[in-house]
Amino acid sequence: MGTKVKKVMLVFGTRPEAIKMCPLVNELKRRKGISTTVCVTGQHREMLDQVLEVFDVEPDYDLCIMQPKQTLFDITTNVLENIKNVLTEEKPDVVLVHGDTSTTFVSALACFYLQIPLGHVEAGLRTYNIYSPYPEEFNRQAVSLISKYNFAPTEKAKQNLLAEKRNADDIYVTGNTAIDALKTTVAQDYSHPLLDWAKGSRLILLTAHRRENLGKPLENIFSAIKKIVEEFDDIKVIYPIHMNPVIRETANRIFKETDRISIVDPFDVLDFHNVMARAYMVLTDSGGIQEEAPSLGKPVLVLRDTTERPEGVEAGTLKLVGTDKKNLYNEFKTLLTDEKAYHAMSIAANPYGDGLASKRIADILEGIG
Ligand code: UD1
Ligand code: UDP
Numbered sequence: 001m002g003t004k005v006k007k008v009m010l011v012f013g014t015r016p017e018a019i020k021m022c023p024l025v026n027e028l029k030r031r032k033g034i035s036t037t038v039c040v041t042g043q044h045r046e047m048l049d050q051v052l053e054v055f056d057v058e059p060d061y062d063l064c065i066m067q068p069k070q071t072l073f074d075i076t077t078n079v080l081e082n083i084k085n086v087l088t089e090e091k092p093d094v095v096l097v098h099g100d101t102s103t104t105f106v107s108a109l110a111c112f113y114l115q116i117p118l119g120h121v122e123a124g125l126r127t128y129n130i131y132s133p134y135p136e137e138f139n140r141q142a143v144s145l146i147s148k149y150n151f152a153p154t155e156k157a158k159q160n161l162l163a164e165k166r167n168a169d170d171i172y173v174t175g176n177t178a179i180d181a182l183k184t185t186v187a188q189d190y191s192h193p194l195l196d197w198a199k200g201s202r203l204i205l206l207t208a209h210r211r212e213n214l215g216k217p218l219e220n221i222f223s224a225i226k227k228i229v230e231e232f233d234d235i236k237v238i239y240p241i242h243m244n245p246v247i248r249e250t251a252n253r254i255f256k257e258t259d260r261i262s263i264v265d266p267f268d269v270l271d272f273h274n275v276m277a278r279a280y281m282v283l284t285d286s287g288g289i290q291e292e293a294p295s296l297g298k299p300v301l302v303l304r305d306t307t308e309r310p311e312g313v314e315a316g317t318l319k320l321v322g323t324d325k326k327n328l329y330n331e332f333k334t335l336l337t338d339e340k341a342y343h344a345m346s347i348a349a350n351p352y353g354d355g356l357a358s359k360r361i362a363d364i365l366e367g368i369g
Contacts, residue, residue: 014101084113178352299335
């Protein structure tokens with residue numbers, strides 16, 4: 001990087017960004033030569049606050065933009081309008097954003113308008129289909145046009161950026177800060193009432209929230225899961241459901257009166273990681289969970305048609321199954337009945353780094369990396 005950075009601002013707004021940025025916030029705050037400020041957009045509220053509490057991070061600015069059933073227009077205009085003053089007041093030497101949310105894209109755009117250098121954490125993930133995931137693939141590609149410093153989690157992500165003619169000197173392979181977080185959360189000694197409830201059964205952990213899955217795809221997913229639960233009386237499903245009311249309505253309608261499916265409010269990250277570590281398998285359309293599960297050796301059926309995380313597929317832990325009801329039913333059944341197929345997917349592998357990604361990013365920012 002050459003010159004030393006003195007003032008760093010981290011901007012994030014949703015649960016996954018917070019889980020992967022808080023370890024970096026805390027690492028940067030330990031560095032004497034750097035002044036670190038945190039601006040949260042509040043794109044998520046409860047789910048963001050849960051993470052801030054676990055990592056003991058107090059934001060300097062909170063844009064409080066969340067609205068019920070917010071549209072992409074709402075998020076975009078509200079973040080852009082509100083972040084301008086924060087950036088002009090603070091005048092950071094560099095702003096760090098994470099990943100691919102609307103908070104990420106719009107904050108990057110604001111930095112571009114104000115000509116503030118941008119660093120992109122978890123840079124270079126790609127599906128090359130801007131509608132899958134939607135709008136995330138567009139967001140991350142757009143951020144790469146703006147960002148000066150690119151912190152790629154893997155060599156593959158770096159290669160994507162190089163293929164797009166990004167400057168090789170500005171790309172750093174650091175590992176994923178998701179692993180930094182995971183190293184601090186999973187404990188040998190852990191208990192939870194829902195684990196007691198699931199004792200003696202095979203525990204399936206479910207999450208789903210992707211915008212492109214709302215509506216029919218989500219109905220297909222839930223119907224396939226319900227059918228399997230009715231057929232296999234030795235499984236129990238824990239579903240810490242996203243706060244999105246649209247998802248809640250669909251889940252409650254389809255899963256009603258299915259007593260081996262427990263729908264609960266979102267877990268904080270400590271609970272989520274510990275429950276995942278004890279699950280038989282995971283069903284999810286989440287991005288972050290695709291990074292965490294390989295480390296824990298938990299087979300994941302990915303409820304999407306594409307993934308920007310091919311490393312987990314190559315490691316054998318993830319399988320893309322899409323949202324077709326019959327296909328999901330068949331793949332789910334195979335993992336419950338075919339021991340060989342199950343074991344092939346449950347070998348722990350970690351393609352996402354050694355848990356020192358935050359340290360590397362902080363070193364680079366200090367100009368000593
Ligand atoms: C957002 C990101 C997505 C990321 C996901 C992580 C965008 C466009 N989408 O999607 O990339 O994978 O976060 O979870 O940036 N809600 C609450 N409380 C909360 C959070 C959400 O009530 O703490 C409800 C609100 O009604 C909100 C709705 O959920 O309007 C949807 O939230 P939003 O951030 O727009 O979309 P996500 O699906 O969470
Ligand atoms: N997670 C959590 N509580 C939950 C569900 C997920 O803390 O109830 C964590 C999970 O461990 C991962 C992150 O949230 O680190 C993933 O967030 P999400 O699936 O909402 O977003 P994505 O990663 O798809 O952008």
